[in-house]
Amino acid sequence: AQSVTQLDSHVSVSEGTPVLLRCNYSSSYSPSLFWYVQHPNKGLQLLLKYTSAATLVKGINGFEAEFKKSETSFHLTKPSAHMSDAAEYFCVVSAEYGNKLVFGAGTILRVKS
Amino acid sequence: NAGVTQTPKFQVLKTGQSMTLQCAQDMNHEYMSWYRQDPGMGLRLIHYSVGAGITDQGEVPNGYNVSRSTTEDFPLRLLSAAPSQTSVYFCASSYSTGLSTDTQYFGPGTRLTVL
Numbered sequence: 001a002q003s004v005t006q007l008d009s010h011v012s013v014s015e016g017t018p019v020l021l022r023c024n025y026s027s028s029y030s031p032s033l034f035w036y037v038q039h040p041n042k043g044l045q046l047l048l049k050y051t052s053a054a055t056l057v058k059g060i061n062g063f064e065a066e067f068k069k070s071e072t073s074f075h076l077t078k079p080s081a082h083m084s085d086a087a088e089y090f091c092v093v094s095a096e097y098g099n100k101l102v103f104g105a106g107t108i109l110r111v112k113s
Numbered sequence: 114n115a116g117v118t119q120t121p122k123f124q125v126l127k128t129g130q131s132m133t134l135q136c137a138q139d140m141n142h143e144y145m146s147w148y149r150q151d152p153g154m155g156l157r158l159i160h161y162s163v164g165a166g167i168t169d170q171g172e173v174p175n176g177y178n179v180s181r182s183t184t185e186d187f188p189l190r191l192l193s194a195a196p197s198q199t200s201v202y203f204c205a206s207s208y209s210t211g212l213s214t215d216t217q218y219f220g221p222g223t224r225l226t227v228l
Binding site: 004009032034036042043044045046049051090094099100101103104105106 | 144146148153154155156157158161171203207209214215216217218219220221222
């Protein structure tokens with residue numbers, strides 16, 4: 001069965017500095033991987049997704065993630081954090097067939113001014 | 114398009130009460146699902162549907178029922194509420210039923226408290 005581990009429950013950065021949110025996955029097949037963001041008291045919004053095309057995936061708001069099969073990782077990065085990036089981020093893996101999603105526990109990103 | 118809508122936004126129940134959380138989408142999506150979100154646990158799949166008249170269990174189905182009589186609507190029923198069902202509930206939908214690459218769209222959530 002597939003699983004997702006987000007390595008940090010909380011990350012704190014200063015505005016204007018790089019963001020790194022780490023995600024490792026476990027899967028017996030080539031998965032589809034997603035990053036979703038949830039702002040306080042809001043629903044979930046898709047940031048980006050990997051679907052076995054390019055390993056470097058660009059998303060909205062300047063975020064990108066790199067799929068590394070050898071490391072079973074899908075880390076999320078952004079060169080320069082903005083105050084509006086403060087939110088909870090979820091790394092998600094899909095089932096081999098169908099649309100079931102398996103979520104990581106989430107990483108709360110805090111951006112300091 | 115309104116996308117995925119959920120009602121109510123907030124609900125407080127007493128133990129043993131029943132209620133239905135409503136979910137609707139206007140994108141003609143075949144696949145719909147319900148998740149619950151608990152602190153430190155991400156989202157966990159409760160039930161899902163691959164089309165009208167077809168539903169199946171997810172990871173945490175106990176205490177919940179679903180039905181899908183139309184493409185648009187996918188209500189979640191709590192039969193006898195328990196404090197362990199205090200959570201935030203999200204409904205999601207996607208166009209296809211067999212593509213793991215398909216993007217899922219989430220509703221704004223229902224925050225449920227069971228006393």
